[in-house]
Amino acid sequence: MLRFDKVTKTFGVNTAVDAASFIVDKPMMIGIIGRSGAGKSTLLRMLNRLTDTSSGEITFDGLNVTALHGAAKRSWQSQCAMIFQQFNLVPRMAVVSNVLHGTLNRRSTVATLFNLYPDEDIHRATNILERPAIAENAPHRPQALPGGTQQTAAMARAVTQAHRADP
Numbered sequence: 001m002l003r004f005d006k007v008t009k010t011f012g013v014n015t016a017v018d019a020a021s022f023i024v025d026k027p028m029m030i031g032i033i034g035r036s037g038a039g040k041s042t043l044l045r046m047l048n049r050l051t052d053t054s055s056g057e058i059t060f061d062g063l064n065v066t067a068l069h070g071a072a073k074r075s076w077q078s079q080c081a082m083i084f085q086q087f088n089l090v091p092r093m094a095v096v097s098n099v100l101h102g103t104l105n106r107r108s109t110v111a112t113l114f115n116l117y118p119d120e121d122i123h124r125a126t127n128i129l130e131r132p133a134i135a136e137n138a139p140h141r142p143q144a145l146p147g148g149t150q151q152t153a154a155m156a157r158a159v160t161q162a163h164r165a166d167p
Helices: 040-047 070-079 095-106 109-113 119-130 147-162
Strands: 002-011 014-024 055-060
Touching: 002 040, 014 040, 014 055, 095 119, 095 147, 119 147
Parallel strands: none
Antiparallel strands: 002 014, 002 055
16 A cells, blocks of 8 residues: 655755655554654655655555656645644634635635635535534634644644545
8 A cells, every 4th residue: 555665855964764664555543753853744745745755765556656746746745635743724814714725726726816615615624623523613713722723623624635526
């Protein structure tokens, strides 16, 4: 399923990830642990192609993720959501709008510029927020919420991003 084969990432003379190799052969929840600066986030950023590998190969179900470019890379990224340590929520927007940003990869530039969302996406975002029971915070700005609630909103955005619209 997922394979890292001698994946390395360097930043100048510093090596963030050094020849990481592992296989996740079936769907499962895994954890990546290590001290600060050990390369955990860099490893995930290479998987979702927010940064390129310096060497090595990442494959998923036979697809060479490290070789993707253009539309194929964007398609991969739309399926590979990431929750950042800082949550990356837009503080001046309501929680529900932040969650709806997970749909930007499926929307036109014009709709994005004018903040136009189909009713179906709004209902889906609200339903996702109801799962972790934070729907009452949907109209609030993230900066007014506790950190745990902000993190839940970031997770809801990731779920929205990874949700495949029905063709």
